[in-house]
Every structure is written in C-alpha cells, then in structure tokens.
Amino acid sequence: MKQHLPATLLALSLASILSACVTINIYFPAAAAEKAADRLIDEVWQVKERNGMSEPAATESETK
Amino acid sequence: MNRLFLSAIFALSFFFMQPAAMAADIEINTPAISAIKNSMQARHNQLAPHYTSGAVGLTRDGLIAVRDAKAVPLKDRQSVNTLVAAENKDRNALYKEIAIANQNPQWESDIRNTFAQRWVEKAKAGWWYQTASGWVQK
Numbered sequence: 001m002k003q004h005l006p007a008t009l010l011a012l013s014l015a016s017i018l019s020a021c022v023t024i025n026i027y028f029p030a031a032a033a034e035k036a037a038d039r040l041i042d043e044v045w046q047v048k049e050r051n052g053m054s055e056p057a058a059t060e061s062e063t064k
Numbered sequence: 065m066n067r068l069f070l071s072a073i074f075a076l077s078f079f080f081m082q083p084a085a086m087a088a089d090i091e092i093n094t095p096a097i098s099a100i101k102n103s104m105q106a107r108h109n110q111l112a113p114h115y116t117s118g119a120v121g122l123t124r125d126g127l128i129a130v131r132d133a134k135a136v137p138l139k140d141r142q143s144v145n146t147l148v149a150a151e152n153k154d155r156n157a158l159y160k161e162i163a164i165a166n167q168n169p170q171w172e173s174d175i176r177n178t179f180a181q182r183w184v185e186k187a188k189a190g191w192w193y194q195t196a197s198g199w200v201q202k
Contacts, residue, residue, distance in 0.1 A: 028174045029088050036090035036162070037175075037182040040097075044104045045186065 094165045100158045107154075110147055120148060121192035121199055126159065126180035127152045131192055131199055155179075 041047070111128070114120040119135035120128050128151055136144050159179065163172040184193045184202070191202050 028168075028171055029090060030174070030178065032088055032090045033171075033175060033178045034182060036092045037179050038186070040092055040101060040158075041179075041182055041186050044101060045108055046105065047186065 115191045123194045126176040
C-alpha cells in the first residue's frame with residue numbers, strides 16, 4: 001500500500017498539470033479581453049480626456 | 065524520503081497551475097502594444113472627421129474601410145486611403161501583439177472579434193459600421 005501512494009500522487013499531479021496546460025490553450029478570457037479592449041479604445045479615441053478632468057485644467061490656464 | 069517526494073510533486077503541480085490562474089487577465093501594457101497605441105492615438109484626429117462624414121466606416125473584422133469616397137474632396141482622397149491603410153496596419157499588428165503578449169498567439173482572431181464589437185459599441189452616433197447585411201449608421 002505504501003508503495004502505491006507515490007505512484008498515485010504522481011499520476012494525479014500529472015493529470016492536473018496536463019489539464020492546466022489544456023486550460024491555457026483553449027480558454028479565452030472573453031470578459032477580460034472586453035475590458036482590456038475598452039481601456040485601449042478609450043485611450044486611442046481619447047474618450048476619457050474629452051469628458052474628464054483634463055479639460056477644466058486646460059481652460060484654467062487659458063484664462064490666465 | 066517519501067514526504068520529500070510528496071511535497072516536491074505538490075510544489076511542481078502548483079508551479080504549473082499558476083499560469084492558468086493568471087490567464088484570466090489580459091495584458092496590454094507592453095512596449096510593443098504601447099507603441100502601436102500611441103501611433104493610432106496620433107492618427108485619430110485626422111481620421112475622426114472622416115468617421116463623422118461617413119467616408120470611413122468600421123468593418124466587421126476590427127479594421128476600417130473607405131465606404132464613401134465621394135464624401136471626401138477629390139484632393140484629399142489619396143491621403144484618406146493612406147490613413148486607412150496605415151490604421152489597418154496598426155490594428156492588425158495590435159491584435160497580433162496582444163495575443164503574443166498573453167502567451168497565446170492563437171487568440172489573435174478572438175481578440176480581433178472582441179475589438180470589432182467594442183469599436184462599434186464605443187463609436188459615436190452618426191458613425192458607420194459594417195454588419196453581415198451591409199453598412200449601418202449608428
């Protein structure tokens with residue numbers, strides 16, 4: 001019995017390693033990708049800067 | 065001896081499982097991606113009027129295209145074509161680089177599809193985008 005324990009553990013951990021690898025290759029994190037895309041698009045199209053805080057700062061320096 | 069072997073296997077399995085947990089986030093902060101992003105950001109001021117006029121629209125594959133050349137004065141048509149080509153080159157590189165930065169080059173088409181939807185979602189009212197049945201104005 002004692003002899004079989006390491007072999008069983010080895011098989012189990014090999015299985016978990018293998019499933020982890022398969023997970024990496026198949027699973028596409030769609031929700032995370034959407035968030036990343038939104039962040040990048042906001043920066044490229046400068047959505048945040050137009051509605052955000054940088055505009056009041058700009059007008060302030062203009063009035064000087 | 066047995067215990068040492070056991071803990072070694074456990075340590076090893078956790079080491080291999082970690083990337084699976086990390087894969088839930090998408091990395092977009094690499095020098096290559098930032099360079100493409102800056103290039104696209106600098107070009108956007110030139111492209112924005114053409115999105116508004118309807119001369120240029122967002123395609124289904126995450127790129128842009130000239131959809132109504134007549135909306136552009138004759139003298140500017142060549143420069144619009146150049147802008148569109150440069151933008152598409154950046155966008156193709158962007159999708160590829162994001163897939164590579166996340167250690168999954170085969171995600172490129174998934175990333176492209178995600179972006180295609182998000183560009184349209186974030187487009188301003190009046191801009192044109194492509195659907196399966198043709199061009200639609202937002």
